[in-house]
Amino acid sequence: xxxxxxxxxxxxxxxxxxxxxxxxxxxxxxxxxxxxxxxxxxxxxxxxxxxxxxxxxxxxxxxxxxxxxxxxxxxxxxxxxxxxxxxxxxxxxxxxxxxxxxxxxxxxxxxxxxxxxxxxxxxxxxxxxxxxxxxxxxxxxxxxxxxxxxxxxxxxxxxxxxxxxxxxxxxxxxxxxxxxxxxxxxxxxxxxxxxxxxxxxxxxxxxxxxxxxxxxxxxxxxxxxxxxxxxxxxxxxxxxxxxxxxxxxxxxxxxxxxxx
Ligand code: COA
Numbered sequence: 482x483x484x485x486x487x488x489x490x491x492x493x494x495x496x497x498x499x500x501x502x503x504x505x506x507x508x509x510x511x512x513x514x515x516x517x518x519x520x521x522x523x524x525x526x527x528x529x530x531x532x533x534x535x536x537x538x539x540x541x542x543x544x545x546x547x548x549x550x551x552x553x554x555x556x557x558x559x560x561x562x563x564x565x566x567x568x569x570x571x572x573x574x575x576x577x578x579x580x581x582x583x584x585x586x587x588x589x590x591x592x593x594x595x596x597x598x599x600x601x602x603x604x605x606x607x608x609x610x611x612x613x614x615x616x617x618x619x620x621x622x623x624x625x626x627x628x629x630x631x632x633x634x635x636x637x638x639x640x641x642x643x644x645x646x647x648x649x650x651x652x653x654x655x656x657x658x659x660x661x662x663x664x665x666x667x668x669x670x671x672x673x674x675x676x677x678x679x680x681x682x683x684x685x686x687x688x689x690x691x692x693x694x695x696x697x698x699x700x701x702x703x704x705x706x707x708x709x710x711x712x713x714x715x716x717x718x719x720x721x722x723x724x725x726x727x728x729x730x731x732x733x734x735x736x737x738x739x740x741x
Pocket of ligand 1: 504505506508545546547548549550589591592593615616619
């Protein structure tokens with residue numbers, strides 16, 4: 482199957498999916514989210530695939546976030562739908578896959594990019610990777626599960642600091658925080674992911690799927706948090722700060738927020 486924004490390659494039973502919009506730093510637009518859903522759904526039912534590696538094209542970015550240009554003019558209702566649909570098609574979808582998905586974080590993983598990496602089961606970063614949830618600098622909040630999954634991975638204190646400062650942390654700090662499992666030189670990133678995949682493919686696919694279902698079942702009680710995130714994300718689209726934040730990004734200037 483041919484995709485506009487994805488490249489697929491398979492080695493033995495390991496499928497690598499590369500998000501391929503390097504001139505837009507692999508930002509997740511509607512089409513890319515739909516294509517990822519399609520490719521992942523096919524991989525999930527394909528007996529020839531045991532592990533999936535997800536990465537970004539080019540040397541600069543894994544994914545620099547949701548596509549800001551695409552949603553800047555959205556209404557509150559469209560904002561809410563963007564979040565709900567994205568969570569269903571991609572972020573919850575990845576987390577609930579029956580096969581391990583390894584994020585090979587090869588550069589910037591910001592906003593929806595970090596949210597995508599956090600939806601994966603295992604994260605490996607290159608030493609030049611940078612991670613953050615910069616949404617509040619645009620007048621919006623993480624809407625693809627970031628308020629929930631970041632808190633699960635690094636704890637409430639660090640999550641509240643990272644989200645409110647909109648700051649980026651380097652890969653080594655992400656390793657200290659437990660946000661990624663390994664950091665390796667950029668040239669060794671895919672080899673490291675393939676090494677982990679090689680260990681996984683020796684084991685029982687059905688037992689791994691069972692173990693993942695069991696691990697995730699403990700987090701299901703947090704469903705209310707994801708709903709709250711969708712609602713709050715939508716509300717941001719009705720603020721002056723959102724118009725200022727996204728406008729400033731597109732005009733390549735610093736925003737001035739009023740809190741309205
Ligand atoms: N959505 C849409 N386009 C994006 C994007 C995003 N999230 N991130 C980057 N791009 C685009 C830029 O607009 C630019 O496009 P242009 O050449 O058509 O103007 C292109 O990708 C290259 O990005 P640029 O900003 O020129 O690269 P840089 O090296 O100067 O900065 C970043 C890199 C990642 C720091 C910067 O692109 C950035 O801050 N991106 C947004 C991150 C973000 O806020 N993500 C959360 C979204 S909710």
